[in-house]
Amino acid sequence: MQAHEIMIKQVHKVKENDTVRSVIEKFIEYNISGLPVVNDRNEITGFISDGDILRYIGKHEDRIIDNFYYTFVIKGDEEGFEDREQRLLALNVLDIAKKKVFKVSWDESIENIAAILGKRQIKKVPVERNSVLVGIISRGDVIRNSFKALL
16 A cells, blocks of 8 residues: 555645744644645645644753754743743744654555654654645554554
């Protein structure tokens, strides 16, 4: 079985110039937890998840040490939770989205997709064909399609 056989073809996504407000509105409207970020050619340029938003509104400080990205929790932060929420809503999606996106080709095998989702500990992976977003596959999609013939 290949990606194009199990992927969700109607993909909710955001554009590179959208704000985080529009991301959260889509999370709420569609009851989802992550969205691919695309450019004007529908090429995947990032991915934003509920985890990215939680990391931002929690008390934190980001640092790069020896080429590794770390997030530290800060105690005694003077800025309040509501202030961080308001500042977050106005940010551009690419300010907090992951730019290194794990994606699969439309003809990738379900075994490889399962391995990527499991090893990388991610919930979903965008599917591309000719560098263009064509679908998305979640952990649940892989499990449902892997075992439906056996049950």
